[in-house]
Amino acid sequence: MSRSDEPKVIIAGAGPAGLLVAIMLADIGVKSTVLERSAEPDQWSTKSYTIVLGERGQASLKRGGCLESAASFGMQRKFIYFVDGKSGKRRCIPKKFHGMGFSRPLLVECLEKNAIEKPNIAVKRGAGVSNVTMDGENGLQVHLEDESILSGSHVIGADGKWSKVRQSFPSLSKQGKILACPSFGVHMVSSTLPDGWPADGTYVIKPENEDSMFHIIASPVPTGELSISMVCYDETVEKFPWLAPPDNMAPETYGSRGWEDEVSCMPSSEKSNLVLADELAQLLENEMPAFLAAIGKNTLKSARINRRVSWLKMTADKGKSVTYSTVDGKVTLVGDSAHAITPTTGEGCNLAMESAVKLIDCILLEMKEKETDRCTIKVLSAAFCNFGLSRHKDVQPVQEKSAAGSQIKKR
Numbered sequence: 001m002s003r004s005d006e007p008k009v010i011i012a013g014a015g016p017a018g019l020l021v022a023i024m025l026a027d028i029g030v031k032s033t034v035l036e037r038s039a040e041p042d043q044w045s046t047k048s049y050t051i052v053l054g055e056r057g058q059a060s061l062k063r064g065g066c067l068e069s070a071a072s073f074g075m076q077r078k079f080i081y082f083v084d085g086k087s088g089k090r091r092c093i094p095k096k097f098h099g100m101g102f103s104r105p106l107l108v109e110c111l112e113k114n115a116i117e118k119p120n121i122a123v124k125r126g127a128g129v130s131n132v133t134m135d136g137e138n139g140l141q142v143h144l145e146d147e148s149i150l151s152g153s154h155v156i157g158a159d160g161k162w163s164k165v166r167q168s169f170p171s172l173s174k175q176g177k178i179l180a181c182p183s184f185g186v187h188m189v190s191s192t193l194p195d196g197w198p199a200d201g202t203y204v205i206k207p208e209n210e211d212s213m214f215h216i217i218a219s220p221v222p223t224g225e226l227s228i229s230m231v232c233y234d235e236t237v238e239k240f241p242w243l244a245p246p247d248n249m250a251p252e253t254y255g256s257r258g259w260e261d262e263v264s265c266m267p268s269s270e271k272s273n274l275v276l277a278d279e280l281a282q283l284l285e286n287e288m289p290a291f292l293a294a295i296g297k298n299t300l301k302s303a304r305i306n307r308r309v310s311w312l313k314m315t316a317d318k319g320k321s322v323t324y325s326t327v328d329g330k331v332t333l334v335g336d337s338a339h340a341i342t343p344t345t346g347e348g349c350n351l352a353m354e355s356a357v358k359l360i361d362c363i364l365l366e367m368k369e370k371e372t373d374r375c376t377i378k379v380l381s382a383a384f385c386n387f388g389l390s391r392h393k394d395v396q397p398v399q400e401k402s403a404a405g406s407q408i409k410k411r
Helices: 016-027 055-063 067-073 104-116 234-239 258-262 270-287 289-295 297-302 348-369 377-404
Strands: 009-012 032-036 050-053 075-084 090-103 121-125 129-135 139-144 149-152 154-157 176-180 183-190 201-206 215-220 226-233 310-314 331-333
Touching: 009 016, 009 139, 009 149, 016 032, 016 055, 016 104, 016 121, 016 348, 032 149, 050 055, 050 104, 050 348, 055 067, 055 090, 055 348, 067 090, 067 104, 075 289, 090 104, 090 201, 104 121, 139 154, 154 377, 183 297, 226 234, 270 289, 270 297, 310 377, 331 377, 348 377
Parallel strands: 009 032, 009 154, 032 121, 075 201, 154 331
Antiparallel strands: 050 090, 075 090, 129 139, 139 149, 176 310, 183 226, 201 215, 215 226
C-alpha cells in the first residue's frame, strides 16, 4: 500500500534531461511518470542535430548509471579538424577531454531504454502537456492535449524552451524572456562522410574570403552521416540576401507550436528547394571548392535555413532572486525549460543533464539534513525550492557567454 506522504512525480518531456531525472529519482525510490508529446523520438528535423557530450554531460551520465550504455550508442570526439575550404588541407588539434558524439534521437533512445528498465518509471509517448493547474491545497493536475488529466504531487518541467509547465505558472513565466541573436544556421546532411575524413572529430571549415562572414561546422554522427551546419550572421545576409532566415511569424505567436516553431522554413515547393541548393553550390564553389567537392552537390538539396538562434533569459523583480521553482516547491524546471541556450558553445544538452543531477543532489542533501532515508512529499518540495534558487547562478554565465558568441566578431 502506498503511503500518503509518498510523492507522485510527473515529468513533462522525455528529452535527455527529463529521462535522466526520472532514472535518478527511481534510484532513490521515487516513482515518476514521464510524458512526451512525440509518438516517436524526435520527429522534428532541427532536433536531429549532433550532440557532443563533454565533461558535464559525461559526468551526468555516469551519476545516472548510463555512461557505459551510452558509450555503445555514441562515438568519440578526440580531435578538432580545421579545414581549408579552398585546398582541403586539414590541421588536427587534439582535445584535452574526449567528447562523446550522438545524434539527438540516439541519445534519447539510449536514456529511454535505461528508464523503462526501472520499476518506478512509466514513459508515456503521444501525451503532450497543455497546461498544469493546482488541485486543491497540495496536489497538481496535468492537463494533456487529448483532454485527459493526470494528478500528481509534483511536476518537473523538462519540456523545452517553449515549456507549457513554465507558462502555466505566472511566477515562473514572468521571469522568462526569449531573446533572439543575430545568428542563424543553414543545416544539411550528407549521407556519408567524405573520403579520408576520420569519424573521431568535429570539423571546422573556413571560407577563403574572411569577408564572407560565415563558417561551417560538420560533425559525423553514429548513423554514418555527416551533420553540416553553416553558421551565418545578419552581416552575412547583407552580402548574400538569399540566405535571410525566415521571419514570417508574428512575435506574439512564436513558440505557440513548441518545437515545431524551431523547424526551418520549409521550401514552398521542390523548385524553391532546388533554387536554394543552386545558390549554395555557387557560393561554396567560390568560397569552399574543396569542401563542396568533398560533400557533393547532392547534399545541398537537404539544406534548410533555420530561424535565428535564441535563448531563455530569466530575470527577477527588484529585491528578489531568480528561481526555477514555484514558491511552494511543487513545480520545478530543468534543461531548456529553465535555461535554454544558444548552440554556440555546444553546452545545451550538457547543462540540461547537469541540472538533472543538481536537482537530485538537492534532494539527497535535504534527506540527509532531515535524517531520513525516504524522500517524502515535504522533502521533495524543500529540495525543489533549494534547486530553483541555486541553479540559476551556475548556468546564467554560460548562457551569456554562449549568446555573446552568437554575434560576429568585430575585426
